[in-house]
Each structure stands twice: as structure tokens, then as C-alpha cells.
Amino acid sequence: MSKNWNTFFNILQKEERVIIGLMSGTSLDGLDIALCRIKGHGLNTELKLMKFHTVPYDDELKTEIQAIFSKTMVDLQMIALMNERIALLHAEMVLGSLQEWGIKPSEIDVIASHGQTIYHAPKSLHGLQGYPNATLQIGDGDHIAFKTGIITIADFRQKHIAAGGEGAPLAVYGDYLYFSKPGETRIMLNIGGIANITYLPGDSSVEGIFSTDVGPGNTIMDHFVQANFEGMTYDVDGLIAASGHVNSDLLTSLLKHKFIDLPFPKTTGPELFNLNFLASAQLNSNTQYITREDVLATLNKFTATVIVNSIKRCITNDEAVTVYFSGGGIHNKLLVSCLKADLPELRFATTDELGILPDAKEAVLFAILANETLAGDSLDFGQRSGLPSICMGKVCLPF
Structure with a gap:
């Protein structure tokens, strides 16, 4: 041999x-x-x-x-x-x-x-x-x-x-093997460049398990910061976004893309969610001239809204669910606070609780x-x- x-x-x-x-x-x-x-x-x-x-x-x-x-x-x-x-x-x-x-x-x-x-x-x-x-x-x-x-x-x-x-x-493969737990319904939420979720039902049935991309995580926000704030690569702690205001017209335009409502599972990447996508949404909503801070605040809310709506599609009203965060997006304090505020009935934790940074x-x-x-x-x-x-x-x- x-x-x-x-x-x-x-x-x-x-x-x-x-x-x-x-x-x-x-x-x-x-x-x-x-x-x-x-x-x-x-x-x-x-x-x-x-x-x-x-x-x-x-x-x-x-x-x-x-x-x-x-x-x-x-x-x-x-x-x-x-x-x-x-x-x-x-x-x-x-x-x-x-x-x-x-x-x-x-x-x-x-x-x-x-x-x-x-x-x-x-x-x-x-x-x-x-x-x-x-x-x-x-x-x-x-x-x-x-x-x-x-x-x-x-x-x-x-x-x-x-x-x-x-x-x-x-992620569904490793999430199922390592993070599923009988008796506890878990949603593993990873917020990287793209946000994705894995749904792990408490009955551990493979029939109910799925994983899907849901839309942008950090990708558009990071690219916008790099293009508009000299010397910065990302919005540290979401502080720039927190200084702006959400523009409802731009948010509505961003949420109109057909990918958002596609059935699960689905996958995407920066090939779709990029600055061209943002420019098109601003053109369609006549919001080309709002402040940089307001654009970033709206992008942050867009990411949060897509994640929240996707999680709501996974669960029933009487289901006790824990959402476990991972990925770079957990450091965006504004994004995390929006998710928690819009899903008050759910328990949130990071994967630290499960032994993984x-x-x-x-x-x-x-x-x-x-x-x-x-x-x-x-x-x-x-x-x-x-x-x-x-x-x-x-x-x-x-x-």
C-alpha cells in the first residue's frame, strides 16, 4: 500500500x-x-x-x-x-x-x-x-x-x-448532526455576507429539517460603507446606520425583488445583492439623494426584515423556538436589536451557548x-x- x-x-x-x-x-x-x-x-x-x-x-x-x-x-x-x-x-x-x-x-x-x-x-x-x-x-x-x-x-x-x-x-448537514436536540426547536441563523437559516424541529424528524438562504446579511451594507465612507470596510456595531433614519419608500422598493418571496429552500449571493441592486431600488423609489446614513439605516432594516419574515415562515404561533446566532452580523448591534424587537416571542442566544464560537x-x-x-x-x-x-x-x- x-x-x-x-x-x-x-x-x-x-x-x-x-x-x-x-x-x-x-x-x-x-x-x-x-x-x-x-x-x-x-x-x-x-x-x-x-x-x-x-x-x-x-x-x-x-x-x-x-x-x-x-x-x-x-x-x-x-x-x-x-x-x-x-x-x-x-x-x-x-x-x-x-x-x-x-x-x-x-x-x-x-x-x-x-x-x-x-x-x-x-x-x-x-x-x-x-x-x-x-x-x-x-x-x-x-x-x-x-x-x-x-x-x-x-x-x-x-x-x-x-x-x-x-x-x-x-449548513443544514453539520447543523443537523451537531446542533439538533430532541425536545427543542432550534433555528440556526448565520449572518455572513448572505444570511441563512437552518430549521431544526424539536422532534428531530429529518422530514422537517431544512436550510435556506434568505437574502443579504452584511454584503450590501459592507459594500456601501466601503464605497461611501473613506477608510472604513464595514459599519462598526451598526453605529452609522443607527445615526440615520429608515426610508420607507426605499425599504419597500428593496423588498419587492422576486427572490424575497421565493419558496424555501433557495440560494443567492452578492451576484444579486450588490450596489447595482441598491441603485436600481433607489431609482425605482426616487430616493437617490437621501443621506448616506439614511441609506445604511434602510439597508440594515432591509436585512432585518428579510430575516424576520423568513423566520416567521418557519414557525407556528405556539412553538417555543430558540434562535442561535453566528457569523459576523452578530457584531452589528443595531441589526441584532431589530431582530429581537421584531421577534419578541422567541429566545435568542449565540452558538457560544452550544460550545462553538x-x-x-x-x-x-x-x-x-x-x-x-x-x-x-x-x-x-x-x-x-x-x-x-x-x-x-x-x-x-x-x-
């Missing part, structure tokens, strides 16, 4: 695996690195988050990614080059983190790499007859495996699409998906649209 496969076979036989989950989202903040110890698989998964931090992207890298990000016309050479560049950079970030933590690469069983999304194209968005759902993440897994010397599982979203899904959101959750979920690739079986969600019963990820060997 070759060295690669001998190592792989030994990992499969382990009772406990050490897996690094990597996640870089559409906000382009940096690379989330979560070091996890995982026992078992499926509903018997036990996980401990050992270490976590985010290695930020510098401004030059952000500019390079933005040049090929969420655009229909891009430089094909740069896509090819950035595929390798991102992978090598992520590998260096992993090695640097391990050195900082005093851990040898040989102590890590597997890296689970999501990659950097540069384009998301479900049929509901591209609308082209004869073409399937599609998505593209760069950051080649073979480069990460070779540079780190660690087996890498990558490219998770392609199997989801191949099996009939839209490539997102994938809110900022680490997505990286942890990909570590769980990698563990399922190694040790699990296809999760049986039945014949449900958008939720194929599969394991995901391609195995990239280091040698």
Missing part, C-alpha cells in the same frame, strides 16, 4: 480525528481556521473546538479577489492564477497558525477547505435555459495538501450540485463535513428538493 493510502487508511480507523476547518466567505475578511477534535460520526458526532482564529486578508489581496469576484466578465488568466495563489496562501496561513499554537503538521489528520467563492450561479439567478446550477470556489485542494503535507478534503459544493442541489447552503461556526461545520466524508454514511433526508442525501468533498493527497 502506498504511503498516502496507508496514512489515509489509518485515519479512517481512528476513534478520534484532528481536523482543521477552513472558511473564507463572501465578506472577504480573511480565512477562518478552526482546529477541531471529532469523535464518532452522524448523530453520534462529538466535537471540541481546540483553537480558532481568523487570519485577515490584506488590502492588496482583497483587491485581487474583488477583480474576479461576482462578475460575469473577468480575466480568465487571473482566475487560473488566483486559484493557485489562494490555495498557497491558505496553506501558509494554516502552517503559520500551527506554529503559533505549537502544533506540528503531523499531528493533524485532515484539512477541510471550503475555498474562496468567486461566483455563485443557481438557475434561479442566471435564468439561462439548458444550463444547470453552478458555483465556483478557488483555492485548489492539491496545492494545500502538497504545501502542508496534510491530506485535504475540498470542493464540497460540487457534489451537492451534482446530486440536484444548488450548492448552498450546506459564533465566528468559528462555518469553519467548524466544514470540519464536520470532512469527518462525514471519512467516517460517515450519506445522510438520509429522503427525496427532497434541494437537500440531497450525500457526503461531500474531494480527497487531495499530499504526495
Whole structure:
């Protein structure tokens, strides 16, 4: 047996695996690195988050990614080059983190790499007859495996699409395995660039579980701040938005987009929710000349309204529900306060309460998906649209 496969076979036989989950989202903040110890698989998964931090992207890298990000016309050479560049950079970030933590690469069983999304194209968005759902993440897994010397599982979203899904959101798989609890109905709300929810019914029935994108999280707000407030990348604590006033005409225009009322599950990205989307809504509502602060206040309320309405679609009036926050949006105090005020009957908490740092959750979920690739079986969600019963990820060997 070759060295690669001998190592792989030994990992499969382990009772406990050490897996690094990597996640870089559409906000382009940096690379989330979560070091996890995982026992078992499926509903018997036990996980401990050992270490976590985010290695930020510098401004030059952000500019390079933005040049090929969420655009229909891009430089094909740069896509090819950035595929390798991102992978090598992520590998260096992993090695640097391990050195900082005093851990040898040989102590890590597997890296689970999501990659950097540069384009998301479900049929509901591209609308082209004869073409399937599609998505593209760069950051080649073979480069990460070779540079780190660690087996890498990558490219998770392609199997989801191949099996009939839209490539997102994938949170439902890890949320179901790790966060579902008999007797408690939970909604896992992740507010990243895009906001998504996973509904976990208290009866633990897979028939009732689903995950869906609901609309923008931070993406339009962040892009608006970057374009209109020099030296700022996001609205810290929602303070700028809090200084403005919600414009009802603009809010109504934003809420008219057909995506908002599409049935669940659905998926979207910055390809739709961007500054062009905002400009169109302002033109249609004749609100091009309202203040920057009022625009941001309205965008904040738009995000909150979409999330609130989506949660209301999930639950019955007599259902006791806890909403668990994660993602960068939890740091926007105005957004969080709006959600709580508009859903007073629900209990809110962060995933800290469940043992996972809110900022680490997505990286942890990909570590769980990698563990399922190694040790699990296809999760049986039945014949449900958008939720194929599969394991995901391609195995990239280091040698």
C-alpha cells in the first residue's frame, strides 16, 4: 500500500480525528481556521473546538479577489492564477497558525477547505435555459495538501450540485448532526455576507429539517460603507446606520425583488445583492439623494426584515423556538436589536451557548463535513428538493 493510502487508511480507523476547518466567505475578511477534535460520526458526532482564529486578508489581496469576484466578465488568466495563489496562501496561513499554537503538521489528520467563492450561479439567478446550477470556489485542494503535507478534503459544493442541489447552503448537514436536540426547536441563523437559516424541529424528524438562504446579511451594507465612507470596510456595531433614519419608500422598493418571496429552500449571493441592486431600488423609489446614513439605516432594516419574515415562515404561533446566532452580523448591534424587537416571542442566544464560537461556526461545520466524508454514511433526508442525501468533498493527497 502506498504511503498516502496507508496514512489515509489509518485515519479512517481512528476513534478520534484532528481536523482543521477552513472558511473564507463572501465578506472577504480573511480565512477562518478552526482546529477541531471529532469523535464518532452522524448523530453520534462529538466535537471540541481546540483553537480558532481568523487570519485577515490584506488590502492588496482583497483587491485581487474583488477583480474576479461576482462578475460575469473577468480575466480568465487571473482566475487560473488566483486559484493557485489562494490555495498557497491558505496553506501558509494554516502552517503559520500551527506554529503559533505549537502544533506540528503531523499531528493533524485532515484539512477541510471550503475555498474562496468567486461566483455563485443557481438557475434561479442566471435564468439561462439548458444550463444547470453552478458555483465556483478557488483555492485548489492539491496545492494545500502538497504545501502542508496534510491530506485535504475540498470542493464540497460540487457534489451537492451534482446530486440536484444548488450548492448552498450546506449548513443544514453539520447543523443537523451537531446542533439538533430532541425536545427543542432550534433555528440556526448565520449572518455572513448572505444570511441563512437552518430549521431544526424539536422532534428531530429529518422530514422537517431544512436550510435556506434568505437574502443579504452584511454584503450590501459592507459594500456601501466601503464605497461611501473613506477608510472604513464595514459599519462598526451598526453605529452609522443607527445615526440615520429608515426610508420607507426605499425599504419597500428593496423588498419587492422576486427572490424575497421565493419558496424555501433557495440560494443567492452578492451576484444579486450588490450596489447595482441598491441603485436600481433607489431609482425605482426616487430616493437617490437621501443621506448616506439614511441609506445604511434602510439597508440594515432591509436585512432585518428579510430575516424576520423568513423566520416567521418557519414557525407556528405556539412553538417555543430558540434562535442561535453566528457569523459576523452578530457584531452589528443595531441589526441584532431589530431582530429581537421584531421577534419578541422567541429566545435568542449565540452558538457560544452550544460550545462553538459564533465566528468559528462555518469553519467548524466544514470540519464536520470532512469527518462525514471519512467516517460517515450519506445522510438520509429522503427525496427532497434541494437537500440531497450525500457526503461531500474531494480527497487531495499530499504526495
